[in-house]
Amino acid sequence: xxxxxxxxxxxxxxxxxxxxxxxxxxxxxxxxxxxxxxxxxxxxxxxxxxxxxxxxxxxxxxxxxxxxxxxxxxxxxxxxxxxxxxxxxxxxxxxxxxxxxxxxxxxxxxxxxxxxxxxxxxxxxxxxxxxxxxxxxxxxxxxxxxxxxxxxxxxxxxxxxxxxxxxxxxxxxxxxxxxxxxxxxxxxxxxxxxxxxxxxxxxxxxxxxxxxxxxxxxxxxxxxxxxxxxxxxxxxxxxxxxxxxxxxxxxxxxxxxxxxxxxxxxxxxxxxxxxxxxxxxxxxxxxxxxxxxxxxxxxxxxxxxxxxxxxxxxxxxxxxx
Amino acid sequence: xxxxxxxxxxxxxxxxxxxxxxxxxxxxxxxxxxxxxxxxxxxxxxxxxxxxxxxxxxxxxxxxxxxxxxxxxxxxxxxxxxxxxxxxxxxxxxxxxxxxxxxxxxxxxxxxxxxxxxxxxxxxxxxxxxxxxxxxxxxxxxxxxxxxxxxxxxxxxxxxxxxxxxxxxxxxxxxxxxxxxxxxxxxxxxxxxxxxxxxxxxxxxxxxxxxxxxxxxxxxxxxxxxxxxxxxxxxxxxxxxxxxxxxxxxxxxxxxxxxxxxxxxxxxxxxxxxxxxxxxxxxxxxxxxxxxxxxxxxxxxxxxxxxxxxxxxxxxxxxxxxxxxxxxxxxxxxxxxxxxxxxxxxxxxxxxxxxxxxxxxxxxxxxxxxxxxxxxxxxxxxx
Numbered sequence: 144x145x146x147x148x149x150x151x152x153x154x155x156x157x158x159x160x161x162x163x164x165x166x167x168x169x170x171x172x173x174x175x176x177x178x179x180x181x182x183x184x185x186x187x188x189x190x191x192x193x194x195x196x197x198x199x200x201x202x203x204x205x206x207x208x209x210x211x212x213x214x215x216x217x218x219x220x221x222x223x224x225x226x227x228x229x230x231x232x233x234x235x236x237x238x239x240x241x242x243x244x245x246x247x248x249x250x251x252x253x254x255x256x257x258x259x260x261x262x263x264x265x266x267x268x269x270x271x272x273x274x275x276x277x278x279x280x281x282x283x284x285x286x287x288x289x290x291x292x293x294x295x296x297x298x299x300x301x302x303x304x305x306x307x308x309x310x311x312x313x314x315x316x317x318x319x320x321x322x323x324x325x326x327x328x329x330x331x332x333x334x335x336x337x338x339x340x341x342x343x344x345x346x347x348x349x350x351x352x353x354x355x356x357x358x359x360x361x362x363x364x365x366x367x368x369x370x371x372x373x374x375x376x377x378x379x380x381x382x383x384x385x386x387x388x389x390x391x392x393x394x395x396x397x398x399x400x401x402x403x404x405x406x407x408x409x410x411x412x413x414x415x416x417x418x419x420x421x422x423x424x425x426x427x428x429x430x431x432x433x434x435x436x437x438x439x440x441x442x443x444x445x446x447x448x449x450x451x452x453x454x455x456x457x458x459x460x461x462x463x464x
Numbered sequence: 465x466x467x468x469x470x471x472x473x474x475x476x477x478x479x480x481x482x483x484x485x486x487x488x489x490x491x492x493x494x495x496x497x498x499x500x501x502x503x504x505x506x507x508x509x510x511x512x513x514x515x516x517x518x519x520x521x522x523x524x525x526x527x528x529x530x531x532x533x534x535x536x537x538x539x540x541x542x543x544x545x546x547x548x549x550x551x552x553x554x555x556x557x558x559x560x561x562x563x564x565x566x567x568x569x570x571x572x573x574x575x576x577x578x579x580x581x582x583x584x585x586x587x588x589x590x591x592x593x594x595x596x597x598x599x600x601x602x603x604x605x606x607x608x609x610x611x612x613x614x615x616x617x618x619x620x621x622x623x624x625x626x627x628x629x630x631x632x633x634x635x636x637x638x639x640x641x642x643x644x645x646x647x648x649x650x651x652x653x654x655x656x657x658x659x660x661x662x663x664x665x666x667x668x669x670x671x672x673x674x675x676x677x678x679x680x681x682x683x684x685x686x687x688x689x690x691x692x693x694x695x696x697x698x699x700x701x702x703x704x705x706x707x708x709x710x711x712x713x714x715x716x717x718x719x720x721x722x723x724x725x726x727x728x729x730x731x732x733x734x735x736x737x738x739x740x741x742x743x744x745x746x747x748x749x750x751x752x753x754x755x756x757x758x759x760x761x762x763x764x765x766x767x768x769x770x771x772x773x774x775x776x777x778x779x780x781x782x783x784x785x786x787x788x789x790x791x792x793x794x795x796x797x798x799x800x801x802x803x804x805x806x807x808x809x810x811x812x813x814x815x816x817x818x819x820x821x822x823x824x825x826x827x828x829x830x831x832x833x834x835x836x837x838x839x840x841x842x843x844x845x846x847x
Contacts, residue, residue: 163485163486164484164485164486165484165485165486165487165721165722166486196721288485335486337486338832339486340486371794371795371798372791372794375787376787376790376791376794379781379783379787379788379791380791380795382781382783383777383781383788383791386777386780386781389776389777389780390761390765390777391761393764393765393768393773394760394761394762394764394765394768394773395757395760395761395764396757396761397755397756397757397758397759397760397761397762398761398765400750400752400753400755400757400758400761401758401761401762401765401795401796401799402795403750403752404753404758404798404799404802405795405798405799406830407749407750407802407828407830408798408802410830410831411828411830414830414831414832442801442802442804442805443804446720
């Protein structure tokens with residue numbers, strides 16, 4: 144049986160992984176990258192916000208703009224708009240006096256801050272460039288949080304509207320071709336079964352296609368708590384709680400804590416399940432069917448690189464609901 | 465050193481609540497507001513950036529806007545709390561905030577209108593120099609100098625870097641002082657603009673097109689007339705941040721990534737010599753889960769499940785022994801998972817407590833925060 148996640152996401156050439164801060168976007172992006180590399184695809188994974196979380200997740204040294212093979216088939220890079228600009232100037236503008244432009248960082252930081260879409264298009268442009276050059280089978284992007292992703296993916300669109308002439312405008316055409324082709328580009332929105340992440344996901348789903356022309360491909364619900372007990376069993380647990388003295392007598396005074404833990408776990412799971420249900424309904428109402436994959440909360444002693452593998456395993460066998 | 469978060473709140477005039485996304489920063493800021501208004505007299509304002517609509521509902525203020533709204537005393541009474549002070553809430557609206565700033569700093573009406581009408585104005589203000597951060601700082605300053613509030617609690621904007629808002633005033637100063645701004649605006653003003661002499665322009669022009677650069681330059685020429693106002697304010701905001709009446713509170717959960725971010729934040733504040741009053745650890749599992757007694761009982765439960773215990777309990781409960789055996793076995797096994805998480809949390813809590821004069825924990829709730837009574841329950845951890 145082939146993996147649904149593979150079919151839906153990894154067979155594309157450019158995969159944006161976004162979501163509200165704190166939902167585990169980076170681990171999902173790293174896990175997708177591992178899965179892609181594992182299946183023999185030459186894979187580039189790119190961290191957009193330069194915080195170093197992706198390198199940490201992959202147990203690699205700090206990533207740089209120049210892609211580096213960190214594992215067989217798995218290349219990593221960190222986006223840097225200044226480097227992207229240098230590369231762009233070198234490749235396309237053929238600027239002969241790059242050194243004379245002065246401190247590029249300060250200069251362009253300023254212009255890029257001021258001019259809408261410039262920073263974003265330098266970032267997205269680099270990704271699209273890698274796709275166009277076919278340097279990799281798939282480029283996986285640990286993208287900006289949902290608040291910024293619309294600006295990023297929508298940058299070529301914005302630039303086209305603002306810039307009337309010039310090279311940048313000309314270049315937006317091929318970028319838009321790549322971004323708007325659902326067979327080429329995918330967007331995966333990561334969320335957790337919590338209130339704010341679910342709200343942000345629904346909000347993003349609403350805006351994404353309208354404002355960028357790129358439709359969301361899949362939603363990944365991360366850290367989904369599994370239930371310990373069904374309803375009948377939960378009643379039994381409650382009944383045990385009423386006879387906790389018998390349990391204490393049999394197994395010691397910690398028994399009450401063990402029963403209390405079951406109640407807390409069940410309450411947390413039920414809250415999460417409610418939010419997931421809201422997400423499902425909301426997705427149906429907003430865009431018809433966006434496949435949703437669940438990744439369970441991993442209770443494990445493992446940390447670092449090992450966690451990514453466990454998440455990759457979970458994704459590989461996940462079935463869309 | 466304050467003995468509790470409530471006494472810290474009572475001693476300060478401004479509290480900046482920071483932390484990474486998803487840790488319950490906004491909720492915690494609101495709960496701090498509830499705690500302050502419950503225990504101290506005076507007018508307390510919670511300024512939030514992006515509240516869940518339900519949080520506004522929880523505060524009983526409906527939709528939050530740029531203007532402060534008072535949380536009705538009735539809402540406190542319904543929540544079983546008796547307020548000593550007043551609690552108000554406001555939301556930071558970036559667009560409205562910028563328009564207000566332009567109105568305030570513009571030297572005349574004509575200039576004001578030209579800026580507001582500039583086609584790039586909205587696009588630019590929503591992006592440049594981290595305008596959200598800058599506005600939050602501006603607003604804080606304005607609210608503080610208004611003298612209307614005894615305590616202002618600010619839920620800081622979420623951003624790539626959770627303390628970038630601290631740099632916002634400095635960045636604004638630097639922006640106006642930068643050679644770049646002059647480079648960009650002078651040539652268009654003097655009309656003696658020879659592109660060939662400036663490689664930067666040559667490249668920028670080729671890449672972006674001259675019309676676009678000109679639009680930007682026009683905007684900044686207008687904007688530059690407001691330099692004085694902006695720079696003076698930026699200085700005042702910076703002073704306010706390091707004022708002894710200001711304190712910072714870092715909010716985190718005890719998960720790996722948020723803890724990492726929180727310790728980074730705490731160190732960054734220390735480096736800037738800004739006062740960190742407390743770290744609040746949110747959604748903390750009961751410490752009892754790490755107790756040896758609990759682990760021992762859980763293990764024994766697994767062993768005892770198959771023996772006498774299940775039938776005995778089943779008899780007592782009037783139910784099937786197999787079902788009881790299954791439940792006992794599961795309880796034993798699953799508890800180990802939770803105990804691991806709780807142990808990790810305890811380690812991270814110890815790590816964080818080294819970094820602040822006070823570490824406050826809020827226990828995990830068995831429900832979402834929907835009502836003022838929920839905020840009041842969180843606030844109990846602050847006394």
